[in-house]
Amino acid sequence: MLAQPLYQNPIQLPRALCRSRSIAVESGQSEIGDGRLFLEKHPSLPIKKLRRRLFLEFMGFIPSVLYALPAVAAPMFEMKEPEVIRTLKLPDGVRVQEVVVGEGPEARDGDLVEVNYVCRRSNGYFVHSTVDQFSGESMPVVLPLDENQIVKGLKEILIGMKVGGKRRGLIPPSVGYINENLKPIPDEFGPRRSLLSHAKEPLIFEVQLLKVL
Numbered sequence: 001m002l003a004q005p006l007y008q009n010p011i012q013l014p015r016a017l018c019r020s021r022s023i024a025v026e027s028g029q030s031e032i033g034d035g036r037l038f039l040e041k042h043p044s045l046p047i048k049k050l051r052r053r054l055f056l057e058f059m060g061f062i063p064s065v066l067y068a069l070p071a072v073a074a075p076m077f078e079m080k081e082p083e084v085i086r087t088l089k090l091p092d093g094v095r096v097q098e099v100v101v102g103e104g105p106e107a108r109d110g111d112l113v114e115v116n117y118v119c120r121r122s123n124g125y126f127v128h129s130t131v132d133q134f135s136g137e138s139m140p141v142v143l144p145l146d147e148n149q150i151v152k153g154l155k156e157i158l159i160g161m162k163v164g165g166k167r168r169g170l171i172p173p174s175v176g177y178i179n180e181n182l183k184p185i186p187d188e189f190g191p192r193r194s195l196l197s198h199a200k201e202p203l204i205f206e207v208q209l210l211k212v213l
Helices: 013-019 034-041 047-068 152-158 189-195
Strands: 023-026 027-033 087-089 097-099 110-119 128-131 141-144 166-171 203-212
Touching: 128 189, 152 166, 152 203
Parallel strands: none
Antiparallel strands: 023 027, 087 097, 097 166, 110 128, 110 141, 110 203, 166 203
């Protein structure tokens, strides 16, 4: 009685390999069937060389089958290249990415603007946001585009934006929270303390311009 293979494969192996691999199980002992007869006729051929030759024949057989039957091979997923977002480096070290170009009025130096923002550390860890991370509700802030009142690096990110636009910027500490009075700053003690504890490291701001007032 022939032992059943553990895995069924739709690809038929070379006949020589199948014959040499067929195993007869009798009384708890296994004997090599046609392969044994082959060795009796060719005693000078070591079994290791036979196995190696059959293995090489098998390895050479697989690509030819896959070439002839491409449906057998694993399907290739269609790859879509992501949209490239260019990074602009400003003279003071701020790096800006234009994520979405707005279509409304443009923010200029001295304007009052209403924005939503998310602040993160340079390693991606969340610091503070005007948008609740669970409910999605937002509490936009109004900022004057005046470097004496807001973080200078953030002002540079906002100037030139159009309403509806989104930008992402990396702000170095030298143009970041150089004092505790600069906006935007959370009103609550916990978030405020968390933000200021990272004032001496680069911060990432993702901002959306909602209105120019």
